[in-house]
Each structure stands twice: as C-alpha cells, then as structure tokens.
Amino acid sequence: MPTKTIKVDYLARVEGEGALDLFIEGGEVKSANLRIFEPPRFFEAFLRGRSYKELPDIVARICGICPIAYQMSATHAVENAFGVSIGGQLRALRRLIYCGEWIESHALHVLMLHAPDFLGYPDGIAMSRDHGEIVRGGLKLKKAGNDLMRLLGGREIHPVSIRAGGFYHVPRKRDFEPIAEDLRRAHEIAVALLRWVGTFEFPELEQDYEFVALRHPHEYPFNEGRLVSSKGIDIDIADYESIFEERHVAHSTALHSVIKDRGAYLVGPLARYALNFDRLSPDVQALAGEAGLGPVCRNPFKSIIVRSVELVHACEEALRVIAAYEEPDRPFVQVEPRAATGFGCTEAPRGICWHRYDFNAEGDIEKARIVPPTSQNQPSIEADLKEVAGMMVDEPDDVIRHRCEQAIRNYDPCISCSAHFLKLQVHRS
Amino acid sequence: MAGRRVVVIGLGNPDRGDDGLGPYVAERLAGRLSAGASLKMRTGDGLGLLDDWQGFEVAIIIDAAAPVGAPGRIHRIELETSGELPVVSQTSSHGFGFDEAFALASSMNMLPGRVIVYAVEGNSFDHGTGLTAAVAAFAEEVAVRVVEEVAGLLAGDGPGPIST
DSSP, X not given: OXXXXXXXXXXXXXXXXXXXXXXXXXXXXXXXXXXXXXXXXXXXXHTTTOBTTTHHHHHGGGOSSOXXXXXXXXXXXXXXXXXXXXXXXXXXXXXXXXXXXXXXXXXXXXXXXXXXXXXXXXXXXXXXXXOHHHHHHHHHHHHHHXXXXXXXXXXXXXXXXXXXXXXXXXXXXXXXXXXXXXXHHHHHHHHHHHHXXXXXXXXXXXOOOOBEEEEOSSSOOSSOOEXXXXXXXXXXXXXHHHHEEEEOOTTBSSOEEEETXXXXXXXXXXXXXXXHGGGSOHHHHHHHHHTTOOSOOOOGXXXXXXHHHHHHHHHXXXXXXXXXXXXXXXXXXXXXXXXXXXXXXXXXXXXXXXXXXXXOTTSBEEXXXXXXXXXXXXXXXXXXXXXXXXXXXXXXXXHHHHHHHHXXXXXXXXXXXXXXXXXXXXXXX | OTTOOEEEEEESOTTBGGGGHHHHHHHHHTTXXXXXXXXXXXXXXXXXXXXXXXXXXXXXEEEEEOOSSOTTOEEEEEEOOSSSOOOOOOOBSSOOOHHHHHHHHHHTTOSOSEEEEEEEEOSOOOTTBOOOHHHHTTHHHHHXXXXXXXXXXXXXXXXXXXXX
C-alpha cells in the first residue's frame, strides 16, 4: 500500500525540540504522534537532598518565560507542608507578580508567535512591517509585564526574591507609581489587541474537551483554588494523584497526563476561561463578548482571543492590587520546617502547574514531583491534530503541515518545560 | 560629535561559557566611558534591546560570536540600519536574540542611526560555565577599543571602518 510522508523537522515559534508524525491510511488519519525528543533535565531528581530554602531558586530555572509559575507552586507546597498560610498584602503581591508573568508570556505569544498564523505571515518580524503600530503596542504590553516581574522579583528572568513565606524584599508604595502609569497604558493596548484578534478568521473546530483548572470562591485563579473540571471533578489539589496520572509513551520524552477514567483533558486559557468566566469582571466579560466569545470556547484556534481576554484581566487585576497596596510590616512570614508532604498547584500561563514534595524534619526534599502544563496537554494536542488533519487529508502536504503547526501553537507549548518538541511526518498509505 | 548619544550594551548569558563575554566586558567598562555615554547589560530576553537602544543615536553591542577558527578574535562590524530587511529564522518562542531584535527594530524604524557590533569569537558555550581563558584574555582589548570608539564618537570623529 503506498505511503506518503510529510516531514517538518523542527516546529518554529514554540520552545524546545520535537516532531510530529501523521499516519494517513485510506484518506483517514490513523494517528498523530507528537514526538518529543528533547532530553529530560531531571529537576525532580536533583532536588532531592536540597533544602526547601533553595527550592524557589532552583525551580525558577525550569523556564525563562514562566518561572513564577514554578516558584509559586513550589512555595505554596512548602507552606502547605509546614502549615503556614500567607494572607494580606503578601498574598496580593503574589497575585501581582503572577499578573506580570501572564502579561509578558501572553503578549509574546499572542503577538509575535500566534497572530502571524492567522494573517499569513511567516513570523512576527515579517508581520511587523505591515502591522507596526500593533506590534509596538504589544512590545509595550510585554515590557509592562517584565517590569512588574523585575520590581517584585529582582529580575524578569529567573526572579530571585521569592521565598517560602513571601519575599526577600517588597517594594514601597511609591515604587509602584511609574509602573501603574505603564499598566494603565498596557490595559488600553490589551483592549485594542483583544478587539484586533477578534477580527481574525478562525478554522471551524469544536472539541469536546474536559477542561481542568483551579477555581477560587471569588477570584479568577492564579495561586489558589480547588481543582475542578467541566465533567464533574471537584477536588482538593492534594488529591490530584487520585484522579490524574502520568504515562510513558514510546514517542515522547515527556510524560503524558490523563484522567485515569477518561483520558485526555485540557488545561490553560480555554479551560480557565470556561470554568471561571463568572470570576472575570463585568467589563472583561463584555469585552470578551464583543470579541465573539461566549462564556465557553471550545475552538482551540480561538485560544488567541482567550489569551487576549486574560491579558486585559491581568492588567486590570494588577492595577487593582497596586491601588490597594500598603507595604507589609515584614516581607515574609516565618516558616518552620517539619517532616511532611506538601502540595502546590497554580495557574501558569499555559495551565495548571502541580507540585508535590516530601520533606524531612530539617526541611530537606526527599522526593519531588512536578507536573507542568504542556505535558498535561499533549494528549489533547494529539487529538486536535488528528481532527485538524482529518478535515484536510486531500490537501497538499505543505497546507496540512502549516495548519498542524498552527494547531500546535494554539497551545503555546513549552517543550523544554515538559521534557521534555517539532518535526512533522505524514505517512500516507 | 556634540549632542550625539551613545549606548554600549554588553549582550550575553554569563551562565553559558563564552556567551558571557558581553556582560563581562560591560563590567570592565563601568566608569571608563566618556561622559554622555550609557552602559547597559542585556543578559536575557533579546527583545529588550529595542528598549535598551531607544532614543540613542548610536548603539555599540558587545557580543560573543560563533567560533570560526580563532577564539578571542575581535570583529568590529557596523550594521546597515536602512535598506533591505535582514532575513532571520525565528525558531523558538523563548529565544529572541540580537538577530531577531535587530530585524524587528529595522522593520518598525526603531533602530538607532548607527549600530556597531564588537563580536568576539567564542570557544565554548557550555551550560553553567564561565569564560574560557582564551576568550577572557581578549576582554580588556575589547574594552579599550570600545572606550576609544565612544570617546571618538562623542568628540565628533568620523565613523570607523565598516569591518575589521
């Protein structure tokens, strides 16, 4: 039986190294394997024996774009283990630095990495020739996020001021004055960006995802909440392992996460939005509606709109935290180690980032488990690819290739975080 | 060159062997540049270069270069800041480097009037390592040449050679 192969050696505009194999038989897509061949980095192994005090600085090194996610999940796990709860302004500052990370990460992805797909440009640089004003605005938006991370974290990449119990240093109220002005401008830019992406044409695709995200009683989630799904899961984060499991697959150095009973699930902007629409402000909800979204979005290509909604939200939330900020008496609360297991789960830009650590009485790590968002989304990415390619099997290979790459970029995948990304091979028979 | 504004930017990652050459030279330049010149370091996101050189007439970039035979060899290159857009390949969401920043700035008219690059051939770019001795030995020579170039620019000397 004749076989046809389409091959993309490396997917552009994602982070990390991997490949995609599409197997097409008799005009039907039999399988879509996301082949991740980047070597694992063994963070969980070399955390063993390290003190809880070193944990935030080590896990920050997992990712240059979303270090806050790893730092926040880790510090929450430490505090969970040692029986400490962070409230007041320290808690608010954690939301604020997370706003910074969402802003810089989403702005980069929406503008420089994802938008070119919808407008027919090979990349953001080529797009900037025709859309210079929007790109300049997006860079200002990204910078506002980076500035927040630098102010609170000491630097924007691998911040150094996060510690169990709070921060090594917190800003004075007047330190926020210039950044608040930039954030007001960033908010206007984010609203314009949302309206702009809402005008794009989107491929028709509705997927029956099981959305999984944190849900908090009052807030659109960053750091805290119960783990809920669109198909009835509602658990404490400590019970994650009772519902979800990671499996080895032959074609990937990243583990695949599934719901034990049902298989693939989806984390990230679409899931957060669908499960927490009512936690967005009326203004943000109205803007989402103007951009063409209902309270639930099941078209993965429209994730660019949802990310833009979250950009507006993050700017709004950051301004809210800054307006209410009063410098706390101390930048951290004291943490006393004890032998215990702690859990942390926070909303990275790409979805939930779940951590579990076993500590001994001195607070040294005996065992670590880190489940990043991209590894959780791999089965859903493959399901999307099978569906997307299935709708266009008779198209030329380069058309299939482009659309599949676009489908992968819907997820803003961070392969290095998950392995743990992209060559595309289509095998036709 | 009264009134001209010059920024010197040491570019690179100090945790990647000889890639740390730019920041290393920038540290050595502290307090040595002529009044009126600014000194910056860019150790992470390359897109930040667009902010680093915004408002300056001349940007001098100190960066490590891929080895082409002689570790430590210094190349002075003045880039064409007008005309055809350079073609770059953006392959990573995380790794915007100098090439991408220059191309992006060029397409949006966000480049300084002149961009001069001191590119020093590296030897090793391993994770978690410092400069190799062969490359570190040339850091002071780069620093001296940059100090002289900045002084010349601010004193109104004409442009240097396009490439050496």
